[in-house]
Amino acid sequence: MNILINDGAHKDTITTLKEKGFNVIDKHFNKEELKEKIKEVDVLIVRSKTKVTKNLIDEALKTRNLKLILRAGVGLDNIDLNYAKENGIEVHNTPLASSRSVAELTIGHIMSLARHVHISNVTMREGKWNKKDYKGFEVFGKTLGIIGFGNIGRQTATIAQALGMNVIYTDKLGKRDDCPDFKFVQFNELLRQSDFITLHVPFIKDEGYVISHNEFKQMKDGVFIINVARGGVVSEEALLRALNEGKVAGAGIDVFEEEPTRNEDLINHNKVCITPHIGASTAEAQERIGMELVDKIVNFKM
Numbered sequence: 001m002n003i004l005i006n007d008g009a010h011k012d013t014i015t016t017l018k019e020k021g022f023n024v025i026d027k028h029f030n031k032e033e034l035k036e037k038i039k040e041v042d043v044l045i046v047r048s049k050t051k052v053t054k055n056l057i058d059e060a061l062k063t064r065n066l067k068l069i070l071r072a073g074v075g076l077d078n079i080d081l082n083y084a085k086e087n088g089i090e091v092h093n094t095p096l097a098s099s100r101s102v103a104e105l106t107i108g109h110i111m112s113l114a115r116h117v118h119i120s121n122v123t124m125r126e127g128k129w130n131k132k133d134y135k136g137f138e139v140f141g142k143t144l145g146i147i148g149f150g151n152i153g154r155q156t157a158t159i160a161q162a163l164g165m166n167v168i169y170t171d172k173l174g175k176r177d178d179c180p181d182f183k184f185v186q187f188n189e190l191l192r193q194s195d196f197i198t199l200h201v202p203f204i205k206d207e208g209y210v211i212s213h214n215e216f217k218q219m220k221d222g223v224f225i226i227n228v229a230r231g232g233v234v235s236e237e238a239l240l241r242a243l244n245e246g247k248v249a250g251a252g253i254d255v256f257e258e259e260p261t262r263n264e265d266l267i268n269h270n271k272v273c274i275t276p277h278i279g280a281s282t283a284e285a286q287e288r289i290g291m292e293l294v295d296k297i298v299n300f301k302m
């Protein structure tokens with residue numbers, strides 16, 4: 001069986017797959033190259049970089065070798081899921097393997113914003129000692145509003161609660177009966193009550209932004225926004241305006257409407273703590289993801 005790992009994988013994943021007798025191609029093919037390569041592949045493994053579009057699937061269908069697409073991670077927005085399934089190609093992700101890592105990055109952004117860590121790193125390297133400008137605040141007692149109370153949202157809630165934050169959440173599926181420690185509120189109520197708002201929802205193209213101009217208007221003055229979910233769930237244009245008008249005091253952003261982002265206004269904004277889509281980029285998450293991929297391949301019935 002030919003397995004193409006197009007966006008890299010943990011070294012143990014590759015070794016284990018080879019030991020089990022699979023032919024592993026651990027190499028990145030760009031969009032054009034992949035159109036050819038996909039014809040000889042049985043299993044395609046991708047992270048977020050490779051876009052598995054209808055066109056790419058059409059190329060695969062010319063030989064019908066491709067039977068399984070594995071997303072080494074959670075979000076399936078880079079894969080044309082319906083088209084793959086309609087054509088008998090199975091698609092799976094690794095839904096739990098990175099939740100803790102993404103939640104920890106969320107808390108990292110919160111702490112950085114509260115204490116100016118991100119901007120101190122910039123100004124100190126410019127030779128400045130801006131001690132007076134960097135009076136922060138404790139997160140203890142502050143209200144964290146979580147939009148999307150799935151795997152990552154709930155992990156974030158647990159850590160935030162341990163820090164003494166008052167956690168409220170909303171979810172399109174409503175109140176979760178298995179989470180009695182956390183208070184469910186309606187979406188608009190969460191916008192009004194929160195000091196920090198963090199999103200942990202999937203990007204669904206047809207649904208558009210979850211947070212845009214109208215939602216910013218309803219928030220507290222001086223609110224902080226964290227988006228480690230997906231570019232496209234928060235409007236970058238609306239966020240920049242809210243930051244510049246002072247409505248939003250700071251933002252922690254790991255994901256962008258276009259990646260790699262070229263949004264210089266966002267990248268260079270003093271009130272933005274920024275990371276290059278590294279939510280799942282920890283040794284532990286990648287190892288767990290890798291082992292889950294191996295299990296899925298070994299148990300896949302060709």
Ligand SMILES: NC(=O)c1ccc[n+]([C@@H]2O[C@H](COP(=O)([O-])OP(=O)(O)OC[C@H]3O[C@@H](n4cnc5c(N)ncnc54)[C@H](O)[C@@H]3O)[C@@H](O)[C@H]2O)c1
Pocket residue numbers: 073074075076095098099102147148149150151152153170171172173200201202203210228229230254255277278279280281
């Ligand atoms: N930054 C990263 O590296 C990174 C890593 C992993 C996942 N992610 C992103 O995080 C997202 C969430 O991951 P998860 O594992 O928690 O997913 P999940 O499916 O466990 O939870 C998502 C929750 O959001 C809810 N939801 C969906 N749309 C909503 C909306 N508009 N308003 C309110 N609730 C809504 C769902 O009902 C669900 O409970 C993923 O879809 C992915 O895009 C990012």
Ligand SMILES: O=C(O)CC[C@@H](O)C(=O)O
Pocket residue numbers: 047048049072073074075076098277279280281
């Ligand atoms: O591939 C990555 O590193 C990002 C993964 C992350 O966004 C996910 O949805 O799992």
